[in-house]
Each structure stands twice: as structure tokens, then as C-alpha cells.
Amino acid sequence: MSALALPPSAVRLTAGTFDRRRRRNRDYLVSLSERNLVQNHLIEAGIGDQLWHLKPSGSSAADRGLDRHWGWETPGSLLRGHFLGHWMSAAARETAATGDVMLRAKLDGVLDLLARCQEENGGEWVFATPPSFLRRLAEGRDVWAPQYAIHKTFMGLVDVYRDLGDERALRIAHRAAGAIAEWARGFEREKFQQILDMETGGMLEVWADLLEATGDDLYRELLELYWHGSLFDALLAGEDALTNMHANTTIPEVLGAARAYEVTGEERWKRVVEQYWEWAVTRRGTFCTGGQTSGEIWTPPFSFAARRGPKTQEHCSVYNMIRLADVLYRWGGDPAHLDYIEANLHNGLLAQQHPETGMVAYFLPLEGGARKNWGTPTEDFWCCHGSLVQAHTRIAPLAVYADDTTLTVAQYLPVRAEATASGQPVTVEVRLRDDASYVGPDANGGPGGELHRPQALRVQVTVSSAEGAAARVRLRIPEWTSSEPVVTTAASWQRDDRFLELVHPGGETAVDVEFPFVLRTVPIPDEPDTVAFVEGPIVLAGLVDREVCLEGDPAKPSTLLAADDERQWTQWLVRYRTVGRDAGIRFIPLNEVTDERYSVYFPVRPAVTP
Template structure:
């Protein structure tokens, strides 16, 4: 029997805080996000320990180790062999930043999946960093020289040395937190002693000038290390890195972001979030909420859920003139997802989960090459755009680093705990096991997050619907000890066209009401049951706020891109997108495909999800002329 969700209080019900689940308790079980994770894991392993440490070895004086490396090559047969180039080249001012990203990504992948090979590689890199730190006198452990900090203090041009240092700190913190390796904390503490002495030598005005130059997530590192060690040195550093020139006007309600470099400020606010979680000081939380209002609520986003053009925040709701070849920097997508995760855990409002979903599909997936696993630094949104892919060894942009981290964290976004309930936050094929009522609660979501399947074998059985369903369907298996009642909260997506439908097993009613934070609340009475979830969806348009006659098309959370290399005006009604686009090449074997084509236009244009575009020219926004 199909049971539509009953109103148990509505979206306006106050939600309680949510909690992240222990690493390893949630596993992806197939689907596109899991496939991209696996591609990313293979890339992490392809990079040799010697190459990762090349700049740290050079700085520590191990010339023979680093300069024996051969020049880098993108030949698949020698992938990972040879000196790293691009931003990691030994003359680059950000050299050494990537090893921190690698440590964070490898540690998380190993912690979630139990990957012993990656865990061992993390140990090798820690051995190398410890060796470099000892050779440098016992504190300095970075791939750049201390001289860069002197240049920074003198006001001379130097490319963000504290940003680079932060990446090494971040990698050490994540290894300590995710894998529990005590060496990582020791290395970080020794390195922090150098920073503590250096930073204490400046007068307040000069120190404020230094903080105005990109510090990365140094504030977050100090909060993390304070949490891990209780060392008062980190409390002092936390106070010292309070960037009041940014935070105070933000708290006063000023727009401090328009035309400001976005990914300079987001990590600082993530640092404020950790400072609140570690110290409980309310001001830090107020900074985080003020930033979200300024960056998202009062500013809006592109149709993708992302923001920025040329790495800077756009003016509020003014995007028409900001579409170009440098729209939506990947770093901002990744870090704003992290910020939304923080706020969901604090407030329990499912709107943050909707934000994460849109950015996962139209940012994290759309900006990773499905074959090579490489990143496109930007996601261009101008007519006739093309994605410019990075390479395994020749680039190592900042976005290259956030890419490898992003694809190790999907499972952490799939489920949360809230009160005594389990929250299904993202509709990704995954399973979770958590203690419950003297036993174990097991929940598994099956289906496809990109294209619906029919099965188990449509060649030999039921072929399913005649045409692609206007819905997203999943099977949810819930198992708890007999008689042990369990509550599972299901996110009701903001794109859902009508009430979600939950079908109980064997004709039994699914006990569902609308619960806190806009979630659907499913009560499971114990034992094992399978529930079928149907999320109705429709093709819809997303207009540019300051050019409402120009729209993008989306199906559910997925933005569609037209395969056309120039600006094209379509004729039709934005409120009736089903009269403009029709299903195209919709089915193969047991799988529904996701293409569309225009109808009633002078020229036919094919559309695909933006995440499926690889090398084709594409256009996302189309001006509409009413008929």
C-alpha cells in the first residue's frame, strides 16, 4: 500500500542538532559517486611517496633523493613516476602544498574503507616528514623555506606561504583524527612551536596586515590541535589568528564579500566553526551564521548551486554579467559543502542538505573527469563553454587538492544521527550499521543517483514503464532487532514535485509523518523490512535573478547542459519546460538514460546532465522568447 507522508508538524518544526556517524559505519555500495571514489583512490595510489615528498626533501637538504627523480610524464604507462610539476615544481612558491591534501584524502579513504595499502602509504609519508623535520632542526617541516615568512612580514610580494603551511598541518591533523597515528600530532606540535614564536613577534597592526594575506585554514588547524592535545599554545594561536578585519564587519551585517576572493575567506570561517565546536564561545558561531547569510542567503547561487566568477564572490543576485570561463572554482564548491555540513549538524535544517546535493551533482561530479579522475579548476557557464581538465602530474592546482579530498567524503554526507533517529541525508546507494537497542540497526539504500534501473533483469522479466519515469526511486532496507523500534528520517528534497511516496513491504502501510527539519519520519517496528521510496520530479527551469528571461533546465537536482557551442534563443514558456524539451535516447537494456532534446525549435539541441559532459562544448543558460 502506498502511503503519502502525513503532516506531523511541517517543515517549520524546530530541528535538533545532527551528529556525524563514526568513520567506517557508512559504506557506498555502487552508483556513480562510488565509481568516482574508486577512480580517485586509484589516482591517490598512483603517486609515489618520493614524488609526494620531493619539495619537503629538497627543503631539508636531501638533494640526492629529490633530484634523482625523472621529469614528470602524463603517459598512463608511467603515471605517478617522475617529478611533480605545475604548482609542485621545485621553484614554485606554493610547492609542497599538495602532500597535505594527499594525506587528508588517503587517511579518510583508508579510515572509511579499511584500505590497508593506502594506510601503509600514509605511514611512509609520515616517516618522510618526520625525517625532514629532524633535518631542519626539529620544528620546520614544510616544503617552502622560512624566508617566505620574512618576505610576508616585510610586505613584499610572496604567494601565500601560510596557505601552503596550512596544507601540511591539515594533512597531519586528518591523519591523527582519522587514523589515530600519534606521530602526526607530534610532528604538528613541533611545527606549531615555530609558528607560535614567529607570530608573537609582531605588533597588532602589523599582525593584522599579515592576516590579510591568505592564511588558508590555519585557524581551523589551531582549533583541531587544541581539541586533540589540550595544549594551551593552540588556544593562544586560536586567539591570535582571529581575523577581526574580516569577522567584525561581517558580524555588523556588512557585505564584505562582493568582489572578494572567495576561497581566502571560506577556510577562515570553517576555522571559526571549529573554534566554536572546541571552545563553545558563541561569537565564533555567530561569525559562521553571518557568513552563510552573506555568502548564500543574501547572495544566491548559480543554477548549479555554486558561486564565484574569477575566484571572487559575485554581487548579490547579480549573475548575468558574471558568466564566463572562470565560473565556479572547485575549491569554493568543496569548502562550501563543508560549511553546509557544519550548519546542518548544528541546526538540523534540511535546506543545508539540499544545498549539498545540488553542489555534489553539479560541482563535485561535474568538475571531475569520469575517466581520468582529474579536475577542471573552473566550471564555465558562458555559452559554448568547455571544461579544461588538469593532468595527473603537470598541474597540482589548489582545486586538484580539494578534488582528491572531496571524493573520499561522500559516505560521510549520506547519513547522520539526530536525536534517536538515523537521517538519510543524500540519496546515494549506501549502507550503514550503528548500535541500536542492544543490537545493530542496519539500513541500506539501493538504486541509482544518476539514472534509474529496472530489474533484476529486464531482458528476461518485467521491462518496466513504457517511458522514463518522472520520479526518482529507491529501495530502503531497514533491519533492527525484533521489537526494537527504529526511526529513519528521510530528506524531502526541495525539488520534489509533490509528496514523496513510501510503500511498505507486503502491502503493509509505511508509518511515515513529517518530522523535524522538513524530514519525513519513518517508524520501523523491528525485524527486517523493505520500503520503496518514490520521489516525484519534473523538468523545471532556473532563471538568472537579474535576467529572468534567461533560464537553465534541471531534472531534480541535476542541471542539464545543451550540446551547442554558442548562445541560442529558445521559443517557449519557462513555466512549461516539458513543452521545450523531450526525452531523448531514454533507455538501454535495464537502464533509463538521462538525455533530452529540444522540440518545436528551429534547430534541435541535445541535452545531457552537466556532470556527464566531458570534452563537448556546452551551454547551460538559454534566453527564452515567449511564443
């Protein structure tokens, strides 16, 4: 492998936008009670009456059930129980990264309840999904993706084991796998392949994780059973198996193929993953946001003009494609995968989380005059609600990678990482010089600084180790950089293609880098006179309630937009306004839009000369 992700405890976000969003997410995780999280598992185990013995006291709202989990988690919902797995995964990662004792205590309570459910069910079955749903699936009767929901419980248990070393979680998952194996073995191969055409979630990934954790050949057998021929064989044959197909049905399967390769070393799994990326991104393109999908399906290659609407860019797909890009970067070291992650962090994960409530927008609409539809704490529990709580616990490790001798700063987020290079401890700290969010009595202390907002991402990286403990440090040059980076450091450095390479001799090395940017337009490939406005990695949204045509030159954004409202206290703001219009439109980052109506894409026609 080209690079390794740092363990959760070795890398932490520091003060800034992403850490504020992580804290919002953590507060939400803590707010949910063990009773409500496990409600559907307890009901399926026949001990739903335990819910009332676990009822919190002192709340009339709780007494009337208003804090209970509804939406997709309503008892009787066909996907009931799916959210618990996401919550366990998120809580485990947050605890591993921060040592959060409250989340650890809640996790212990959840595991106690799941162990009780497993015993009540006879020692194996631990899911909120009834076994009859699997029978209905095999019979071709109406049912909604039971393996998808089952996978979530598996995923949560496995992640608790992987991130926290909790053997109890592994035992529960291992015992539960026996029930699924017995069911899967009961079909001829052709029949089971038909069953796999119904969404399986990340079952394949779980089998690979459990094979690595236990070494049990049961999981080798399950990996073979879950080879999804209609998808994998088509990809290996060089076919487009994705256009107009449900995206997040297949992305988790390919993430499973990636884990199967990492655990078994079998090249066929790797080829599946590489071909998937080829067809999903390289040969298909993305929206200006870096995301994809419309109505949860893959759009045709480079044909987006007719696919903008209220249901573009599903959050689950954004999150899982970030995971896939991370895998491929670790395997091959291609900075294009890091560029993809960057765009989707800013214009996906941030843009689809409400900055105040922490709730998710299932989709990111890209139609004219769109509005984000936010979820609620206990009344929706969409699939994307689950991927949201996981995503915001997993951002920090995307910022810094390591191998035996080299540390790579991959994303410019405020972060502190503890790693090793040549066997010696090394600390890397990344700061953003213009991410000042403090406002208070001394917020204007010090010099006023530049007259106008700097047209560059300004980063400071500090590397620390024992004297003589040398390391090589690489800094990614973003693909949007408009001219040569400006580097200020006493250390020796050079440019190597898309990276700045810095020699850290030991002690403390500081480097200040400016990555210049310009406001640019990004057209829709099949409608080149319709453009979005992007600065650095940030997509801008015009605050307008309909699609509006602008006049100017789409190749010269300065004929269309001008800087606006750029400064408050010590903070530079990303703000623009239209020029040459009777009624102006103001633009802000898409990831700052909450309840305003907005447009991202604007038709542009030549200005009329009087």
C-alpha cells in the same frame, strides 16, 4: 548539536555513480609515489638528493623525470608542497573508510620522510615552504600565500591523526606548531592583523583541531591570534564583507571558526559562521548549479547575468561550502543545508571530475559554448586538484546522520551505514532503483517495466537491527519534489515538514519512496528570460558551441524540450532535445559532459505565431 556525522568506518558508498568516482579517485591516490609527493619537503630540508635514492626502477619515463610533479608543485613554485597535505588527508580518510592497505603503506612512507625532514630542519620546521617566505610576507614583499601552503601540511598530518589515530602524525604537527607560534608572537596585534589579510588557508581550523587533540593552551593563544578582525568583526556587525572578495580565502577561515566553536563552545565563533552563510548564500543566491563565484570571487547579491564566463564556480569553493553546509546542518537541522549539499554534489563535485581520468576541472564555465579544462595527473596540481582528491573520500558521511535516537537519510546515494539508536546497533541501506549501470548478457532479464522514464527519484531504504531494537528514521523530502512523495511500507510513518518519519520497531523494515519531479527552468535572477533546465537536482547542459536563443514559454519547459534517448538496456537515461527548431540541440546532465562544448543558460523569447 542537532545531528552527528558518522565515523568514516561506519558508512560506505555502494555500487553506483558516486562509488565509481570514488574508486577512480582512489586509483589516482595510489598511483603517486612517496618520493614525488614529498619532493619539495625533501628539497627544503636539504636532502633533495634522497629523491634519486627513492627513484622507482624499470621506467625510462621515470628516469627522465616525466613522472615527477610539476605545475604548482614544480620545485621553485611559490605554493610548492601544498598538494601533499591534500593527498595525506584523502589517503587517511580512504584508509579509515575502506581499510586500504596500499594507501596505508604509502602514508607510512610519507610520514617517515616528513619525520626525517623535520629532524634535518632542527626538530620543528617540516614544510616545503621556506621560512624566508614568512619574512617576506611580514615585510609586505611579493610572495604567494605561504600560510596557505603551510596549512596544507598541517591539515594532512592532523587528518591522519583524527582518522587513523596515528600519534606520529600528531607529534610532527605539534612540534611544527611551535615554529609558527614563535613567528606569530613576534608582531604587534595590528601588524599581525595585516598579515592575516593575506590568504591563511585553514590555519585557524588546525589550531582548533590541535587544541582538541592535545589540550595545550598554545592553541588557545593561536586561536586568539588568528581571529581575523577585518572579516569576522565586519560579519558580526551585519556588513557584506564578501562581494568581489576572493571566496576561498575566507571560506576556510570560517570553517576554522566553526571548529573553534565546537572545541571551545564560545558563541562568538558560531555567530561568525552563521553570519557568513547569511551573506554567502541566503542574501546572495547561487547559480543554477548551487555553486557560486566567478573568477574566484563572490558575485554581487543576485546579480549573475554579467558574471558568467570561463572561470565560474571554482572547485575549492564548492568543496568548502559543502563542508560549511554540513556543519550548519549538524548544528541546526535545517534541511535547506542538505538541499544545498545535494545540488553541489551533483553539479559541482561530479561535474568537475572527469568520469574516466578522475582529473579535476578547476572551474565550471557557465558561458555559452563553454568547455571544461581538465587537469593532468602530474603536470598541474592546482589548488582544486587538491580539494578534488579530498572531496571524493568524504561524500559517504553526508548521506546519513545520527543522534541518540534517530537516523536521518540526508542524501539519496547508494550507501550502507552502521550506526546506533538508543544504544542498539542499527544498519541503514539506501538503494536507487533506477541507478542500474550493469550491462551484460542478462542486462535485459526480467520484465520490461514502464513505457517511459519514471518522473520520480525512486529510493528503497532498508533498516535492520535486533528484534525489538527500535529506532526512528527520517528521510529528507528534497526541495525540488513536485508533489507528495509516494510511500510504500508496512511500517508506521508520517510527514513532518520536510522529512518523512518512519518508526522502525526492530528486525527489518523496508520502505520504498518515490519523490516526483518535473523538468523545470531556473532563471538568472537579474535576467529572468535567461534560464537553465533542471530535473530533480540535476542541471542539464545543451551540447552546443555558442549561446543560443530558444523560442517558447520559459514557465512551460515542455514548449522548449522533449524527452530523448531515454533508455538503454536496464538503464534509464536523463536526455532531452529541443523542440520547434530547424537544428535541434541535445541535452545531457552537466555532470556527464567531458570534452563537448556546452551551454547551461539559454535566453528564451516567445514563439512567433505564423
